[in-house]
Amino acid sequence: MASNQPIPQPPRLARRLLHWFCDPLLLEEIEGDLEEYFLLHCEKSSVRKANWIYWYYVLGFLRPHSMKKSQNSNKWIMINNYIKFSFRYISKHWASSLFNIGSLSVGIACFLFIFIYLSGEKSFDSHYEDTNRIRRVVKDFVFEGKVIPDATTPPALAPALAADLPEVERVTRIFPSWGGKFLIGTDRAHQYYEEEVFRVDPQFLDVFSYEIIAGNPSGMLSDPSNIVLTQSMARKYFGNENPIGQELTLFNDDNRKMIVSGIIEDVPHNSHFTFDFLMPIHFPDRNIDESWGWYNYYTYVKLQNGTDPAAFEEKLQPLYLKYNPADSISPPIFYSQALEDIHLKSSLKWELGANGSMSNIRIFEAVGIFILLISLINYLNLTIGGLIKRVKEVSVRKSFGAGRANLIGQFVVEAMLITLISVIVGGLMAELALMQMTDLFGRSMSLFDPDNIVPFLSIVGIVLFIGLFTGIYLAMHFSRLGEVNLHSGKTGKKSFDLRNGLLIIQFAISVVMIIGTLVVYEQLMLFKNSDMGFNKEQVLVVENADDVADQKVLMNQLNQLPFVKSTGLSNGIIGGINWTFSVGYPDDVLMNYALITPDYLETMEFDLIQGRNFDESISSDAEGLTMIVNETALKELGISADQIGQSVVLDNVQDSLIYGKIIGVVKDFHFSNFKSEIRPFAFLHRDRPLSNLMIRLSGTNLSQNIQQLENVWSDLTIGSPMESYFMDQSFEELHSNEERLAKVLLCLTILSIFIAFTGMLGIVNIAIKDRLNEIAVRKVLGAETQQVVHLLSKNFLLLVIIANAIGLPLAFWVMDSWISDFAYRIT
Numbered sequence: 111m112a113s114n115q116p117i118p119q120p121p122r123l124a125r126r127l128l129h130w131f132c133d134p135l136l137l138e139e140i141e142g143d144l145e146e147y148f149l150l151h152c153e154k155s156s157v158r159k160a161n162w163i164y165w166y167y168v169l170g171f172l173r174p175h176s177m178k179k180s181q182n183s184n185k186w187i188m189i190n191n192y193i194k195f196s197f198r199y200i201s202k203h204w205a206s207s208l209f210n211i212g213s214l215s216v217g218i219a220c221f222l223f224i225f226i227y228l229s230g231e232k233s234f235d236s237h238y239e240d241t242n243r244i245r246r247v248v249k250d251f252v253f254e255g256k257v258i259p260d261a262t263t264p265p266a267l268a269p270a271l272a273a274d275l276p277e278v279e280r281v282t283r284i285f286p287s288w289g290g291k292f293l294i295g296t297d298r299a300h301q302y303y304e305e306e307v308f309r310v311d312p313q314f315l316d317v318f319s320y321e322i323i324a325g326n327p328s329g330m331l332s333d334p335s336n337i338v339l340t341q342s343m344a345r346k347y348f349g350n351e352n353p354i355g356q357e358l359t360l361f362n363d364d365n366r367k368m369i370v371s372g373i374i375e376d377v378p379h380n381s382h383f384t385f386d387f388l389m390p391i392h393f394p395d396r397n398i399d400e401s402w403g404w405y406n407y408y409t410y411v412k413l414q415n416g417t418d419p420a421a422f423e424e425k426l427q428p429l430y431l432k433y434n435p436a437d438s439i440s441p442p443i444f445y446s447q448a449l450e451d452i453h454l455k456s457s458l459k460w461e462l463g464a465n466g467s468m469s470n471i472r473i474f475e476a477v478g479i480f481i482l483l484i485s486l487i488n489y490l491n492l493t494i495g496g497l498i499k500r501v502k503e504v505s506v507r508k509s510f511g512a513g514r515a516n517l518i519g520q521f522v523v524e525a526m527l528i529t530l531i532s533v534i535v536g537g538l539m540a541e542l543a544l545m546q547m548t549d550l551f552g553r554s555m556s557l558f559d560p561d562n563i564v565p566f567l568s569i570v571g572i573v574l575f576i577g578l579f580t581g582i583y584l585a586m587h588f589s590r591l592g593e594v595n596l597h598s599g600k601t602g603k604k605s606f607d608l609r610n611g612l613l614i615i616q617f618a619i620s621v622v623m624i625i626g627t628l629v630v631y632e633q634l635m636l637f638k639n640s641d642m643g644f645n646k647e648q649v650l651v652v653e654n655a656d657d658v659a660d661q662k663v664l665m666n667q668l669n670q671l672p673f674v675k676s677t678g679l680s681n682g683i684i685g686g687i688n689w690t691f692s693v694g695y696p697d698d699v700l701m702n703y704a705l706i707t708p709d710y711l712e713t714m715e716f717d718l719i720q721g722r723n724f725d726e727s728i729s730s731d732a733e734g735l736t737m738i739v740n741e742t743a744l745k746e747l748g749i750s751a752d753q754i755g756q757s758v759v760l761d762n763v764q765d766s767l768i769y770g771k772i773i774g775v776v777k778d779f780h781f782s783n784f785k786s787e788i789r790p791f792a793f794l795h796r797d798r799p800l801s802n803l804m805i806r807l808s809g810t811n812l813s814q815n816i817q818q819l820e821n822v823w824s825d826l827t828i829g830s831p832m833e834s835y836f837m838d839q840s841f842e843e844l845h846s847n848e849e850r851l852a853k854v855l856l857c858l859t860i861l862s863i864f865i866a867f868t869g870m871l872g873i874v875n876i877a878i879k880d881r882l883n884e885i886a887v888r889k890v891l892g893a894e895t896q897q898v899v900h901l902l903s904k905n906f907l908l909l910v911i912i913a914n915a916i917g918l919p920l921a922f923w924v925m926d927s928w929i930s931d932f933a934y935r936i937t
Contacts, residue, residue, distance in 0.1 A: 118152045120145060121161050124168045132171065133178050140171060192523035199524060210492050211532050213865045214573070217485020218536025220858055221569055223543045224478035226555055226562045231466050233561065234380045234453035239319040240412060243279075244449040245419060247271070247409040247426065248458060249442040253692075253700045257443070261458040262405040265391075265398035267444075268311065270433055271409070275425055277417040282317045284383070284408040285309040285391055286462065289687035290801065291654055293361040293830060294387070296347055301361055303654060303833050304343075306386040314388065315374075317412045324354050325372030331390045337368040338388040340376045362657060362830075382452045383462035402434055405690075408462060411446075419446065459786075464843070469928050470851050473626065476924070477855065480619045481862050482569070486576050487616045488865055489532075493525070522578060529577030533570055610905075613870070614913050620866045621917025622924065627859040629925040630852045632936045636784070640934070642841075643740075643779020644684065645715040648807045649837040650816070655679060655803035657830045658823075664803070665709075667822050673809045674819075678710030679800040684781045685840045693735065693792075695759045695767070699746045702781065703737075703792040705800055711738070711776065711793070713804045721754045721774030724795040732797045735760045735770025741778045743790030787933040804837075870906070878902065 125141070132140060144167050151160035200207040235241060247267065251258040268283045287307045295301025308314075312331040315322075315338075322330075323341055330338055337358055344353050353370045360366040368389065377384045391398070398404070413422060426444040434441065447456055454468045541557045557566060658664045665677045682688035682704030692698045708724040708731075724731045724738070739747070749758060749772055760770035778788045807815055816834070823832040842849065878885070885898055929935045 118149070118157045118160065120148045120164045124161075124165050128168050128171070131177050133176055136176055140176065144168065192520050193527065195520060196524040196527045200528070206492060207528065209868060209871075210489050210528055211535065213488040213492075213868050214485050214529065214532035215535040215539060216861055216865055217482045217488075218532055218569055218573060219539035219543060220861055221478045221482040222537065222540035222557060222566060224474050224481075224858075225569075226540070226544065226557065226559075228471060228474055228478075229561060229564075230380060230555060231454065231471060234466075235382055235449045237378055237380065238449070240415075241449055243413045243415065243417070244317060245411055245413065245422070245446040246449065246452060247411060247444060247446050248456075249444045251442055251700055252440045253698055258700060259458040260405065260442075261408060261456070261460050261462070263407055263409045263444075264402045264404055265407045266400050266402045266433065267430070268407075268409050269399045270429055271411060274429055274432075275422065277413050277422045277425075278411045279414045280313050280317045280412040282311040282314040282410050283391060284314070284410070284462070285406065286408075288406065289653070289683065291833060292363065292387075293654075293657070294347075294358055295361060296356075296358060298361070300347070301359075301830075302346075303831065304386060306384060307389065308383075308385040308387070309389050309391045311391060317410055320377075321375040323373040323375060324352070325370075327372075330372040331388060333369075333371070334390050334392040335367065335369050336371040336390060338372040338374060339370060340374060340386050342376050343386045344370075344373045362654075380453075381463075382449075382465065410449075419448070422446065467931075469931060473851065473924075473928060474854070477623065477626075477858050480623060481858060481865070482572075484616050484619055484862050484865050486573075487612045488868065489529075489576070491612050491616070522582060525577040526574060529573045533573055536569075537566070610909060613906075613909050614916070616866050617910055617913035618917035618920070620862055621914055622921040623855075623859045623862050625918065625921035626925055627852075627855045629929060629936070630855055633929060633932065634849060634852045636934065636936055640780070640784075643717065643777050646685070646837045646841055649714070650805040650807060650819070650834050651683065651837050651840075652803040652805065652823075653801065653833045653835075654830065656799045656801045658799075658826050660826070661799055661803075664822070664826050667826075668805060668819065671815075671818060671822070673807055673811075673815045675806040675808050676709060676713040677806070678713035678804045679707040680710050680802050680804065681705040681800045683802055683837075683840065684714065684779070685837065688781065688791075693760050693770075694747050695762050697748075699743070699790055701739075701743060701790050701792050703794060705796050705798075706793050707800065708795060710804065713806050715806075716779065717777035718774055719777050720751060721772070723774060724793075730771075731773070732795045735768065735794075737770065737772055737792040737794055738774040738776060739772055739793075740776050740788070740791045742788050743792055744772065744775050746790050747772075784932050784934045874902070874906070 128141060128144075129137065144164060147167065148160050148164045151163050235244075238244060246261070247263055248259070248261050249263060251260055265283060265285075268281045271278050272281045285308070287305055289305070291303040291305045292307050293301055294304050294307075310331065312329070315327070315330060323344075325338070330336065339347070339353065347353065347358065348356065348370075353373065356370050358368045358370060360368060374388075411422075413419065423446050426446065427441075430444050431438060431441060452461075452465065454466045454471060456465055457467070537557060544555045544557060556562070655661060655664070661679060665679070668674050668677050684704075688702050688704050690700055690702050693701050706724075708726060711718060711723055718738075719741075721738070730736060744754075747760070754772050754775060757769045757771050759767045761768035776793075779791075780788060781791060782789075805819065809815060819834075820832050881902070888898060888901075
């Protein structure tokens, strides 16, 4: 190369790129080497080729080792180291880590399980459009100053609401099957008894919004012969065929033909009523729109947008009195309920479904929070209790220059890692528990349902915050200690004081849960073991006895079977459906009643304490107001023992006295749940077919015995299946909420005790290790085992005593409030 030519320079853009990404510590050496290579290639070949080779080498240095180290990358390296050290610490101290993760996971699982269940309970009836505008109109009966809340209303109320109150946009009535069953089928070979049948007004689907699967939305219930099916019923009766326009026959309603006019979605589980079939309300022999005395209907209104519910409610009582001026002395009190409040805040007579209980919800909420709190306290206790183990580690770190930020980073990552593992394990445990509890709660639940994302994220946030707090607390605690304290192994007394306070809280909560569980269990045992006033065991109830043409023949044949003790008929079910009427003079009494045959009392083993039973040979026993009543009814009617069997005034109709006769008195019996007091009840005898057959069985081979009963049944019917269940099942359903509460509380209390005592075990283990030298010296100096045990346990016993002093009064106050809802309760 000639000496008078300029020296070639590497590409300027390539050099800028090198300066931009290259680590300054390596830049000078790399740049010098690349320039030498560039000049060498310029001598061997052309400058253009040397430029390409220079670019090639520059791009070759785009590697992590030669790139600039940003502040963020240093942070990620530190975090990576923190994670590695955390895993090493967890694996090295696996026993204490397992205690921490296990107790925290159980607490998280219980919290998620409870609050996912509660979120489902609180979501009832929220799926309808304009659900905030839908209200149910109900009333309270008033008899002699006694208020009896009742969910039913007369059928004339709905048209009066629509005509007189401009606040009402839509109104609909529901007339349920009232325990009766429809024998529905496409033909006799495909017929089924169905109880979930609602007779409704055509506006029903305008008030309650359900997805229309098939059919014309307008006029779907306009014709008396229309019937609307849910999706599951459409599949049951028609399979994959299109059911629209096809016929269904009501075989026990004079073979009435119904035309399928629509298919709607299945009723969601979180609805306070359920149904499978909808039919128009149709009674050709009566005008129900003018009937104010037939309280068998449910009335729902959708209010105009912007209507004040309180203002609407104020107009209900004047509306009733407008149409019933003669009932102004002690009229029923009409009011309304928000649709979303019915499931948890309504416990009226004749609810359409089994409602929940707000008091039970509050107990579940408290239990969920308590268990989570116990597990978090456990985690804090075990972590703080293990401070002494970390003294040497922290001392070494500080000796090598670790500052407060380094300590905070290490402890925070370690705490967050443990809590994150606990959240994952707890979530899996909760999902498994939800899968196993489907039968207990009557619906399927899953952690991964979209509606459950809020409870899950809430618990994740709470637990991770606790982990963050714990890590910062530990780091700040150690960073405040001087070198002398670190090398001496002293961590100060504040952590011990905090640990004791947390233990007191933990055991106080456990005391509350133990007492609560015992109270719920004892109350449930009161339900099961109390004298009901009759014997509900081994009683088979056949619900469709009126399908038999000659019921006396059926009963005679059944009574000849060796395992049948006795049989009796009624039109109501003790513990289920019964009816009411007003009777009494001069003051009315709201009387519950059932029609029975004379052998019914013997079959149910009622205790007839005065008078006599009905007699088929005495014709007057099946007429008028000839009754057998319970003790409460006799007292409220004002009839003395001397008047039993005599003709007495029992009613007054248009100033005409109506006479009747109380021929017998049975001992008071429970025909409802224990939240209600025993009310007046009367039995009447009528010589006509009745719907329910009671069969008292003996022996143990129930399945074989029932098969023989079904054979007798099939011989006397035209193919109708025998619908039956055992009476004790219906009484279990009356207290299903309490049964469920007792089972869940028992499981959760056992878990809480397990968590608390696991934490206590961990703390005791730490305390013993901290005092090993002291114990050894005391043993050498002659201390006995009892003295050592006393030394170690006295502080813990003091904490337990303090916890009981706090927990017992709190438990008494909470459970006394819960148990006050029951008319019959333990002391």
